[in-house]
Amino acid sequence: MSLHVDAGQPTRAPVPPGRRHVRRNSPRSFRTWLDLKAAPYLLVSPYYLLFLLFGLFPLGFTLYYSFYKYDLTGTVEWTGLGNYTAMLADSAFWKAVVNTLGMFVIATVPQMLLALLLANALNKRFRGQLLVRMGVLLPLVTSVVAVAVVFTQLYGRDWGVINWILSWFGVDPIDWKAQRIPSWLAIATMVDWRWTGYNAIIFLAGMQTIPKDLYEAASIDGASRRRQFWQITVPMLRPTMIFVVLNSTIGGLTLFAEPTTFYNGNVHGGTDSQFQTVSMFIFEEGFREFDYGYASAAAWLLFLLILIGSLINFLLIRRIGGNK
Amino acid sequence: MTTLSAPAGTRRRRTKASGGAAGIWAATPFTKIVLAITIVISAFPLYWMIIIASRSNREATDIPPPFLPGGNLGENIQRVLSNPDAHYLTGLTNSLIIAVTVTASVVMISTFAGFAFARLRFKGGKILLLLVLVTMMVPLQQMGIVPLYRVMVSLEWVGTIKAVIMPYLLNGFGVFLMTQYTDQAVPNELVEAARVDGASTMRIWWNVILPAVRPGMAVLGINTFMLTWNDFMWPLLVLTPDNPTVQVAINSLNAKYGTDYVLIFSGTLMSIIPLIVVFIAFGRQIIGGLMEGAVKA
Numbered sequence: 001m002s003l004h005v006d007a008g009q010p011t012r013a014p015v016p017p018g019r020r021h022v023r024r025n026s027p028r029s030f031r032t033w034l035d036l037k038a039a040p041y042l043l044v045s046p047y048y049l050l051f052l053l054f055g056l057f058p059l060g061f062t063l064y065y066s067f068y069k070y071d072l073t074g075t076v077e078w079t080g081l082g083n084y085t086a087m088l089a090d091s092a093f094w095k096a097v098v099n100t101l102g103m104f105v106i107a108t109v110p111q112m113l114l115a116l117l118l119a120n121a122l123n124k125r126f127r128g129q130l131l132v133r134m135g136v137l138l139p140l141v142t143s144v145v146a147v148a149v150v151f152t153q154l155y156g157r158d159w160g161v162i163n164w165i166l167s168w169f170g171v172d173p174i175d176w177k178a179q180r181i182p183s184w185l186a187i188a189t190m191v192d193w194r195w196t197g198y199n200a201i202i203f204l205a206g207m208q209t210i211p212k213d214l215y216e217a218a219s220i221d222g223a224s225r226r227r228q229f230w231q232i233t234v235p236m237l238r239p240t241m242i243f244v245v246l247n248s249t250i251g252g253l254t255l256f257a258e259p260t261t262f263y264n265g266n267v268h269g270g271t272d273s274q275f276q277t278v279s280m281f282i283f284e285e286g287f288r289e290f291d292y293g294y295a296s297a298a299a300w301l302l303f304l305l306i307l308i309g310s311l312i313n314f315l316l317i318r319r320i321g322g323n324k
Numbered sequence: 325m326t327t328l329s330a331p332a333g334t335r336r337r338r339t340k341a342s343g344g345a346a347g348i349w350a351a352t353p354f355t356k357i358v359l360a361i362t363i364v365i366s367a368f369p370l371y372w373m374i375i376i377a378s379r380s381n382r383e384a385t386d387i388p389p390p391f392l393p394g395g396n397l398g399e400n401i402q403r404v405l406s407n408p409d410a411h412y413l414t415g416l417t418n419s420l421i422i423a424v425t426v427t428a429s430v431v432m433i434s435t436f437a438g439f440a441f442a443r444l445r446f447k448g449g450k451i452l453l454l455l456v457l458v459t460m461m462v463p464l465q466q467m468g469i470v471p472l473y474r475v476m477v478s479l480e481w482v483g484t485i486k487a488v489i490m491p492y493l494l495n496g497f498g499v500f501l502m503t504q505y506t507d508q509a510v511p512n513e514l515v516e517a518a519r520v521d522g523a524s525t526m527r528i529w530w531n532v533i534l535p536a537v538r539p540g541m542a543v544l545g546i547n548t549f550m551l552t553w554n555d556f557m558w559p560l561l562v563l564t565p566d567n568p569t570v571q572v573a574i575n576s577l578n579a580k581y582g583t584d585y586v587l588i589f590s591g592t593l594m595s596i597i598p599l600i601v602v603f604i605a606f607g608r609q610i611i612g613g614l615m616e617g618a619v620k621a
Binding site: 046 | 348349350351352355356358359362363365366367369370372373376384385386387388389432433434436437439440441444445446449452455456459461462463464465466467468469470471472473474475490491493494496499524525526529550553554556557560561571574575576578579582585588589592593595596599600602603604607608610611614615616
C-alpha cells in the first residue's frame with residue numbers, strides 16, 4: 001500500500017492563522033460539535049436518506065397495498081388477508097412457485113458441484129493464472145439479456161446448435177420452449193453458464209485461506225487427493241459456501257431476465273406459463289393485469305419463500321462436514 | 325490488496341518445501357483438461373455471438389451451423405442502428421449516462437459512509453451498520469416494485485432515466501464493502517494523528533481516507549457499473565421503448581423480430597463491448613476485489 005505515503009499529508013496541514021484567535025466559547029464549540037458529533041451522521045445520511053425513500057418506504061407500502069384491493073381504476077378497498085388467501089388458492093401462483101423452485105434446484109445443485117471442482121483446479125499451480133481466471137469470469141461480464149438471447153437461439157427447435165448436436169446421438173429435435181422440464185433445463189444452463197465461474201472464484205478465495213500445512217500433513221499420512229478434498233477442503237470451506245449458497249438462493253428465487261428473454265420479452269413464461277417464475281408473476285399481475293394489491297401480496301410471499309429457502313440451505317450447509 | 329500478494333508468498337513457500345508434499349499443488353493433466361474445457365465453454369457463447377452477428381439470416385439457420393465469422397458485421401450493425409423500433413443509439417447513450425451517474429454517486433455515498441462506520445465513533449453506529457447488512461438480504465427490486473412504480477408515476481418520471489437512476493443509488497453492498505476496506509486500509513493511528521494536528525473530519529476524509537481507499541473505490545465502481553449496465557427488470561418497467569436502456573432496446577428487437585437472429589445478435593454484441601473493455605482493462609482488480617470481498621464476508 002504505497003498510498004499510505006500520501007496519507008501522511010494532513011499531519012503537516014497548517015492551522016489557518018485566523019482560527020487561533022476565534023473566540024473560545026460558543027461558535028468554536030459549535031464548530032467542534034459539528035465536526036465531532038454531527039459529522040458521522042452527516043456522512044452516513046445520504047445512504048439512509050436513500051434507504052428511507054427507496055428501501056423502507058416501498059417495503060412498507062408493499063405491505064400496506066397487500067391488504068387492499070387496489071387496481072388501475074383507482075379503487076382502494078380494504079380486503080384484509082383477502083389477497084393472500086386468494087393467492088394461496090391460485091393455481092397460477094403455485095405454478096410459478098414450483099417453476100421457480102424447480103429451476104433453482106436444477107440450476108444450483110450442479111452449479112455448486114461444478115464450481116467446487118473448478119475452484120479446486122484453479123487452486124493448483126499452472127501458468128497464465130490471471131488469464132485463466134479472467135476466462136472463467138468472462139460469462140459474468142456478459143449481460144443477462146445477452147446470455148439469454150444467445151442461449152435461446154442455441155436452444156432453437158429447428159436450427160439450434162443443441163438440437164443439432166443431440167441429433168448425432170439420434171435424439172429427435174426437442175421443442176425446448178414448449179415443454180416444462182426442457183424449458184427449465186434450458187434456463188438453468190443460462191444461469192449456470194453465467195454464475196459457475198463467479199462462484200468458483202469465490203470458492204477459490206476461500207480455499208486460499210485454508211492453511212497449506214493441513215494438506216501437507218495429510219499427504220504425508222497418505223491421504224489421497226480425493227480424500228483431502230472431501231475431508232479438508234469442503235469442511236474448511238463452509239463459511240464461503242454459506243455465502244455462495246445464500247447469494248445463489250436470493251438470485252435464483254428472484255430469477256427474471258433469463259426466462260423473460262427466453263419467451264421473447266414476455267413475462268407470461270411460455271404459452272402455458274410453464275417457465276413463469278414468481279418474479280415474472282409479480283410483474284404480470286402488477287403491470288400487465290394492473291392488480292397492484294395482488295402483486296404486492298405476491299412480493300411478500302416471495303420474500304417469505306426466500307427466507308425459508310435461505311434458512312433451509314443454511315442448515316444444509318452447516319451439516320456438511322459438521323462431523324469434523 | 326492482500327489476496328493479490330498472496331500467490332507470490334505461497335510460491336516462495338512452495339519452492340522451499342519442494343520435498344514430498346509440494347507436489348500436491350502441481351496441476352495434473354486432469355486439472356488442465358478441466359480448465360481448458362471451462363474456458364472453451366465460457367468463451368463459446370460469446371464467439372457464437374460474433375459468428376451470427378457477422379452472417380446473414382440464411383447462413384445463421386444453416387445445418388450444420390457455421391463455425392467461423394462471416395463478412396456481414398458492418399451491414400448488420402447498420403441495420404440495428406437504423407432500426408425504428410429499437411432506438412438503439414438512444415439506449416446505448418442512456419445506459420452510459422445511467423451507469424456513470426449511478427457508479428459515481430454510489431462510490432461517493434459508500435466512501436462517506438464507510439469512513440464513518442470504520443473510523444468514527446458515534447452513537448447508534450453499530451446498529452445502523454447492522455441495518456445495512458440486513459437490508460442487503462432483501463431483494464428490494466422485487467419487494468418494492470409496485471410502490472416504487474407508483475411513486476415514479478406520480479412524480480411523472482416514467483419514461484425518463486431519472487426513474488432508473490434514483491432507486492439504483494441505494495446500494496447496501498457498497499457501504500458494506502467500503503466499511504470493510506476503510507477498516508483494513510486506514511490505520512486508526514493515522515486518523516488520530518490527523519485529529520491531534522487539528523484536521524477537521526472532512527479534511528481527514530479528503531487527505532487521509534480518500535487516498536488510501538482508492539483501490540476499494542475502483543472495485544466498487546467496476547462492480548456497480550457492470551450491475552447497472554446489465555439490469556433489466558426495472559428499466560423494462562419504467563422506461564418506454566422509444567427511450568430505452570440498451571437492454572430494453574435488445575428486448576424490443578427480440579420481441580418484434582424474434583427470428584431475425586442476425587439483427588438481435590448484432591445488437592447484443594454491441595451491448596457487451598463496453599463491459600468487455602472494462603473487464604480486459606481491470607481484470608486483475610475485478611478478480612482481486614471479488615476474492616477479497618468473499619473472504620471478508
